Amino acid sequence: MNARHAVAESSHAQEFREKLLSWYDAHARDLPWRKSRDPYRVWVSEIMLQQTRVAAVIEHYHEFLRRFPTVEKLAAAREASVLAAWSGLGYYRRARMLHAAAKIVARERGGTFPSNAKDWLVLPGVGRYTAAAIASIAFREAVAVVDGNVERVLQRIEGQALSGEKLWDAAERVLERKRPGDFNQAMMELGATVCTPRGPQCLICPLVGLCKARGEMVSAKTSVPQKKRNIHYALDRRDGSVFLTQRPQDIRLMAGMWELPEIPEPPDHAKPFLTVKHSITVTDYTVNIWTVPAPADVRGDWWAVERLPKLALSGLARKILRRSGIFEHPK
Numbered sequence: 001m002n003a004r005h006a007v008a009e010s011s012h013a014q015e016f017r018e019k020l021l022s023w024y025d026a027h028a029r030d031l032p033w034r035k036s037r038d039p040y041r042v043w044v045s046e047i048m049l050q051q052t053r054v055a056a057v058i059e060h061y062h063e064f065l066r067r068f069p070t071v072e073k074l075a076a077a078r079e080a081s082v083l084a085a086w087s088g089l090g091y092y093r094r095a096r097m098l099h100a101a102a103k104i105v106a107r108e109r110g111g112t113f114p115s116n117a118k119d120w121l122v123l124p125g126v127g128r129y130t131a132a133a134i135a136s137i138a139f140r141e142a143v144a145v146v147d148g149n150v151e152r153v154l155q156r157i158e159g160q161a162l163s164g165e166k167l168w169d170a171a172e173r174v175l176e177r178k179r180p181g182d183f184n185q186a187m188m189e190l191g192a193t194v195c196t197p198r199g200p201q202c203l204i205c206p207l208v209g210l211c212k213a214r215g216e217m218v219s220a221k222t223s224v225p226q227k228k229r230n231i232h233y234a235l236d237r238r239d240g241s242v243f244l245t246q247r248p249q250d251i252r253l254m255a256g257m258w259e260l261p262e263i264p265e266p267p268d269h270a271k272p273f274l275t276v277k278h279s280i281t282v283t284d285y286t287v288n289i290w291t292v293p294a295p296a297d298v299r300g301d302w303w304a305v306e307r308l309p310k311l312a313l314s315g316l317a318r319k320i321l322r323r324s325g326i327f328e329h330p331k
């Protein structure tokens with residue numbers, strides 16, 4: 001068998017599809033967004049899953065849909081409410097784009113979603129991967145997806161580095177055109193659960209007989225070492241309220257979100273009230289929370305504890321307030 005064309009050859013491609021889909025039918029994780037092909041639900045889940053772990057998305061998906069059950073409700077919501085529902089998922093630009101796209105669908109398209117990947121691409125926040133994922137899952141359009149998981153699986157199967165259009169071509173060639181949504185999800189599922197970046201489980205892989213690499217391949221990408229940083233926040237409480245400060249509206253990251261006031265130095269206390277770990281892109285933070293008054297020069301507001309769950313909090317602030325027992329995760 002020629003390594004370069006192992007999967008592209010029709011007989012192998014067909015075997016690849018059958019083996020992968022049988023495995024997916026038996027082993028797919030029971031994820032909430034897989035219960036529906038409703039385009040609104042598929043779209044919300046795909047935007048949430050960009051750059052966010054499945055476990056974190058599961059925590060927020062139901063609550064977001066409870067607050068905004070239709071694209072019309074999302075379009076009519078205030079941005080602060082959308083950001084509050086997004087709090088904890090990070091990368092808030094996604095929430096703003098989702099909101100902007102909802103307004104276009106509700107007001108300019110009469111509530112009708114695009115039915116193919118090309119038309120999805122016109123909406124804010126929808127790139128090539130997301131457009132193909134939604135069109136294949138919700139509308140059964142025969143278009144392949146390429147994300148990090150698909151890229152790794154295809155490279156290992158083919159036993160060679162693939163990038164750019166070659167990768168998309170390879171994905172198109174193996175796509176099962178009768179079940180494109182399931183096939184795309186199966187590729188991503190295999191990459192997420194079996195053909196993982198480190199230590200792929202080839203012994204239980206349905207594609208082991210077709211795979212050239214059968215194990216890790218040296219990645220062309222070099223990993224960036226995580227930086228470490230200590231930061232300190234004041235947890236200032238008074239009469240059932242907490243003092244919070246709002247991030248400026250004109251900054252790139254988490255504009256307008258509420259957070260605890262940062263303090264430059266640890267106070268002269270024996271130990272912090274609480275310590276949490278928090279990672280953002282390439283930095284691992286050790287976050288120490290001190291029960292001290294907010295610095296006098298920090299501007300902010302007192303927020304009643306019962307209003308906090310609906311406030312547009314940063315993910316870190318939400319984590320701290322929950323871990324402090326100040327409010328619970330909404331059921």
Ligand code: SF4
Binds near residue numbers: 196201202203212
């Ligand atoms: S055999 Fe191993 S390397 Fe190949 S696709 Fe399966 S898990 Fe990945």
